């Protein structure tokens with residue numbers, strides 16, 4: 001009798017590109033993909049930091065390389081990535097400038113939308129042409145792409161845009177066998193969020209909205225990243241994988 005077999009979570013033989021891989025969620029994503037067997041290109045601006053991380057990954061027996069790159073410099077993006085073949089792309093590099101609506105400047109807008117949307121869109125455009133059937137694009141969105149939050153109008157708008165481009169790209173690329181999904185974490189302790197929790201009462205206000213009662217840790221996104229990158233999610237595309245402790249279940 002033939003019993004069904006779970007598709008593999010292995011990424012052996014696949015090449016992955018992770019943006020913003022020098023720290024935080026991007027570093028966690030790069031480690032997760034490397035530990036699952038992928039050859040990972042870690043892209044960020046800090047070449048020295050990337051070299052240290054690649055050395056550590058290689059010392060642990062994984063395949064990794066550094067790519068010093070400002071993902072907002074589209075000339076550099078196209079020079080560095082045009083023609084390169086990746087089966088996995090994690091659009092992670094992102095930023096936030098929490099401010100009351102009335103205090104948001106034009107420069108704030110350009111900074112947040114520029115990195116979180118414009119760079120994601122055109123780096124993906126640069127890479128997707130070489131992506132073979134079976135490839136997976138993972139956009140690191142946020143729970144804030146699905147809910148509103150005070151002082152985060154710009155960030156919520158940017159992540160809502162990421163959700164829209166995820167769905168549209170999934171529809172357009174489906175016939176080529178390329179999947180596009182988003183991962184939507186809640187607050188995770190990273191260098192981005194560390195300053196937020198210095199604000200008295202902010203941590204308590206966040207935990208009050210998370211049914212599982214804790215902040216996310218880097219390890220909480222690693223399994224979901226490997227799942228979305230691997231054949232185990234072969235029929236999953238255009239989806240938003242909430243990794244939010246139940247925040248958006250309210």
Ligand SMILES: NC(=O)C1=CN([C@@H]2O[C@H](COP(=O)(O)OP(=O)(O)OC[C@H]3O[C@@H](n4cnc5c(N)ncnc54)[C@H](O)[C@@H]3O)[C@@H](O)[C@H]2O)C=CC1
Pocket residue numbers: 019020021022023024025026043044045046069070071072092093094095096115140141142143184185186187188189190191192193
């Ligand atoms: N930390 C959190 O609570 C959550 C974060 N996110 C999203 O996850 C992603 C990563 O967030 P964190 O790890 O917290 O941020 P982080 O600020 O700790 O790390 C961001 C990474 O992106 C890189 N980066 C920034 N601008 C870049 C550029 N122009 N070119 C190349 N690399 C650049 C930084 O060097 C760094 O490696 C972002 O898209 C963020 O919106 C989503 C949900 C929760």
Ligand SMILES: C[C@H](O)[C@@H]1OC(=O)[C@H](O)[C@@H]1O
Pocket residue numbers: 095096098141142143144152155185186187188192193
């Ligand atoms: C869960 C969010 O993405 C979280 O919200 C913020 O304001 C931080 O920037 C984190 O990204």
